[in-house]
Amino acid sequence: xxxxxxxxxxxxxxxxxxxxxxxxxxxxxxxxxxxxxxxxxxxxxxxxxxxxxxxxxxxxxxxxxxxxxxxxxxxxxxxxxxxxxxxxxxxxxxxxxxxxxxxxxxxxxxxxxxxxxxxxxxxxxxxxxxxxxxxxxxxxxxxxxxxxxxxxxxxxxxxxxxxxxxxxxxxxxxxxxxxxxxxxxxxxxxxxxxxxxxxxxxxxxxxxxxxxxxxxxxxxxxxxxxxxxxxxxxxxxxxxxxxxxxxxxxxxxxxxxxxxxxxxxxxxxxxxxxxxxxxxxxxxxxx
Amino acid sequence: xxxxxxxxxxxxxxxxxxxxxxxxxxxxxxxxxxxxxxxxxxxxxxxxxxxxxxxxxxxxxxxxxxxxxxxxxxxxxxxxxxxxxxxxxxxxxxxxxxxxxxxxxxxxxxxxxxxxxxxxxxxxxxxxxxxxxxxxxxxxxxxxxxxxxxxxxxxxxxxxxxxxxxxxxxxxxxxxxxxxxxxxxxxxxxxxxxxxxxxxxxxxxxxxxxxxxxxxxxxxxxxxxxxxxxxxxxxxxxxxxxxxxxxxxxxxxxxxxxxxxxxxxxxxxx
Numbered sequence: 001x002x003x004x005x006x007x008x009x010x011x012x013x014x015x016x017x018x019x020x021x022x023x024x025x026x027x028x029x030x031x032x033x034x035x036x037x038x039x040x041x042x043x044x045x046x047x048x049x050x051x052x053x054x055x056x057x058x059x060x061x062x063x064x065x066x067x068x069x070x071x072x073x074x075x076x077x078x079x080x081x082x083x084x085x086x087x088x089x090x091x092x093x094x095x096x097x098x099x100x101x102x103x104x105x106x107x108x109x110x111x112x113x114x115x116x117x118x119x120x121x122x123x124x125x126x127x128x129x130x131x132x133x134x135x136x137x138x139x140x141x142x143x144x145x146x147x148x149x150x151x152x153x154x155x156x157x158x159x160x161x162x163x164x165x166x167x168x169x170x171x172x173x174x175x176x177x178x179x180x181x182x183x184x185x186x187x188x189x190x191x192x193x194x195x196x197x198x199x200x201x202x203x204x205x206x207x208x209x210x211x212x213x214x215x216x217x218x219x220x221x222x223x224x225x226x227x228x229x230x231x232x233x234x235x236x237x238x239x240x241x242x243x244x245x246x247x248x249x250x251x252x253x254x255x256x257x258x259x260x261x262x263x264x265x266x267x268x269x270x271x272x273x274x275x276x277x278x279x280x281x282x283x284x285x286x287x
Numbered sequence: 288x289x290x291x292x293x294x295x296x297x298x299x300x301x302x303x304x305x306x307x308x309x310x311x312x313x314x315x316x317x318x319x320x321x322x323x324x325x326x327x328x329x330x331x332x333x334x335x336x337x338x339x340x341x342x343x344x345x346x347x348x349x350x351x352x353x354x355x356x357x358x359x360x361x362x363x364x365x366x367x368x369x370x371x372x373x374x375x376x377x378x379x380x381x382x383x384x385x386x387x388x389x390x391x392x393x394x395x396x397x398x399x400x401x402x403x404x405x406x407x408x409x410x411x412x413x414x415x416x417x418x419x420x421x422x423x424x425x426x427x428x429x430x431x432x433x434x435x436x437x438x439x440x441x442x443x444x445x446x447x448x449x450x451x452x453x454x455x456x457x458x459x460x461x462x463x464x465x466x467x468x469x470x471x472x473x474x475x476x477x478x479x480x481x482x483x484x485x486x487x488x489x490x491x492x493x494x495x496x497x498x499x500x501x502x503x504x505x506x507x508x509x510x511x512x513x514x515x516x517x518x519x520x521x522x523x524x525x526x527x528x529x530x531x532x533x534x535x536x537x538x539x540x541x542x543x544x545x546x547x548x549x550x551x552x553x554x555x556x557x
Contacts, residue, residue: 016351018298057466080472088470096467098492108489112472143496157471 002030003165003197004054004086009063011049023049025221026063031165031197038212038229039201042243046221047201048091051167054199055086067165084113087163091170093154097142102133102153105142109161127160128153130190132182148179152186159190167199172207180204184211205247209233209268217242230266249273297418302347303531304416309425311532312413315539319409322546323402331549332401338542339405348415356411357404364403371395419451424526441517449505457498464493 011024024046031037041047052058053065056072056079064071072082087109090096099105106127110120128138131152137145142153155171171187172180188211191198202208208215209229217225217232219242225232233239233246236254245251253267253276263280267273281287299305304312319339326332343353357364375392382388414422427444434440468489469475475486 018349018352052466055470057469080474083470083472088467090463090467090470093467095497096464096471096489096493098489108468108473109471112474161472 003033003068004031005066005069006030006054007064007066009050009053009065010061011046011053011058012061013049015061022221024053024060027218027223029216029223029226031199033164033197034195035213036191036198036200036211038208038215039199039218040203040205040208040215040244041218045218045242047218048169050218051088051169051199051201054165054167055088056082057088080112084109084161085163086165086167087158087161088167089155089158089169089171091173093158093171094147094150097150097154097157100141101139102128102142102145103138105153106138106157106160109157113161123160123162124156127156130159130193131156131186148175148183151175151179152183155183155187162194163196165197165199167201169201170203171200172202172204180207187211205233205245206249206269209247209250217244219243229268233268234266296352296414298348298352298415299418300347300416302345302416303535304342304346304412306531307416307535308526308528308532309417309421310428310526311528311536312417313422313425313429315535316409316413318539318543320406322543323405323409325546325550326398326402327550328553330553331546332398334542334545334549336401336405339408342412343408346412346416348412352415353408353411356407360403360407364400367403368396368400371399420448421524421526423448423451424522424524428526441520445517453498453501456501457494460497461490461494464490 006027006029009024009027010022013019013021013023027050039047039051049058053060056065059073064073066072067082067085072079097105099108103124106124107120110123115123124138125135128135133149133152133156137149137153142150145153151171155168158166168187172183175183184207187198187200200208200212212229214226215229215232216223217239224242225235225238233250236246236251239246246254247268249270249272250267253263253273254265257263257265261280262283263276267276278287319335322335326335343350372388372392372395373386375389375395377389377391379387379389380393417425423444426447427440430438430440430443465475473486473489475483475490478486
């Protein structure tokens with residue numbers, strides 16, 4: 001069953017000013033429950049605007065967003081309710097931390113949702129556990145944490161609202177390689193347990209190809225492609241013409257295939273490539 | 288929402304006013320402000336209003352932008368004009384208790400409204416057509432004589448440049464933080480005054496934190512480029528007065544003389 005359906009969605013910034021710009025242009029798309037969707041696109045392709053329309057932070061100029069079959073703007077006064085269902089983690093979310101302690105900051109969302117103290121305590125601790133924040137850190141000021149810990153605390157603040165759809169706008173940007181690995185693993189662990197729909201905006205094709213079930217490619221406000229990572233990254237030329245690239249390992253394998261080596265198409269990870277190459281060498285009797 | 292603020296925004300263009308020297312623009316703006324407050328009867332007010340409209344039309348900026356800049360201060364205009372209606376002396380036209388409306392009061396209200404609108408339009412014209420850097424450059428040059436009194440002209444101008452430079456950045460940042468907190472269910476629209484102010488804490492704290500961080504980063508970046516104040520600094524764009532500027536000055540002087548003559552030959556209304 002599709003959890004979110006987007007119909008003819010468009011958004012134009014600064015209508016009737018010299019700065020008028022069409023950010024999202026007539027997008028039609030459907031997402032299934034429990035899917036992990038990757039969203040890629042060049043800077044200024046309308047990704048951020050698009051995801052902000054999913055939880056009603058931006059009101060579309062035209063078109064509709066249907067959440068479980070209902071238009072989210074049906075009752076504009078109740079748009080806040082949508083925000084608890086579609087959680088949104090912005091780029092560099094650590095800059096939105098404000099409360100005295102990490103615990104209080106994470107509880108901001110659940111408190112706005114109107115939960116009682118017991119429920120708040122439960123969800124806060126659960127969310128902190130998902131992102132690997134210890135109890136000791138919960139009582140610290142968010143401004144005393146390290147960069148990676150701040151990021152995880154901010155993400156916990158959104159997870160604590162227990163949303164059915166979780167949108168993450170470049171959650172790993174600016175983290176060191178190990179921090180990225182850990183955060184990705186935590187998000188996937190959370191997804192496995194909660195089984196909700198996850199929206200993952202990223203510039204890292206490696207991350208996208210590893211975790212996404214389906215990938216949306218946006219270019220100049222339009223939805224250009226929507227398919228499995230394997231099918232998307234098989235079209236190297238089209239992807240590169242939009243200012244994007246395919247995972248490095250995919251590119252290497254594609255180039256090897258072009259030179260006549262008998263490898264399968266659509267290799268996305270280093271592990272896959274490794275076993276492919278080992279198989280080829282075995283077939284040729286080298287090892 | 289912060290995108291809607293039109294006051295004090297630079298809009299690039301190639302019109303006559305865009306090409307004028309920023310120093311001349313500032314001096315002419317001051318002249319115009321004097322002009323607007325020198326108009327004491329309907330003829331001179333008419334001349335001033337007509338010239339302001341003419342300036343708007345030749346400024347290569349959509350008239351809509353000017354109207355938008357009024358939006359912010361419409362309340363101030365309404366309050367002052369309503370107060371002025373009751374303020375005049377003389378025979379009352381209508382009287383309710385201690386409040387009376389006189390002909391002079393009505394005149395005052397009309398004058399005040401027209402004056403404020405002209406004032407906003409003409410000063411918006413300056414900010415619409417002049418980039419913030421040109422503006423502060425010009426202010427620095429105009430204030431240069433104050434150096435005799437040991438006033439740090441360059442430092443003041445640099446602070447203004449930086450402040451102006453960061454207005455859009457901070458607005459954008461405010462927008463972003465507000466969206467982020469709204470995404471966490473923050474309710475900033477409903478409730479009374481106190482509740483609304485309280486609801487702003489989750490926005491203001493991160494905003495202050497990031498403003499200080501930016502200030503620190505900027506200071507480091509300036510130091511890295513060996514910035515050490517104004518002495519011996521040269522400019523990439525040197526301001527120059529050309530024929531167009533001289534022509535504009537002459538036209539403005541003509542208006543000034545016209546308004547003074549009107550004031551002498553026609554009776555003052557207020």
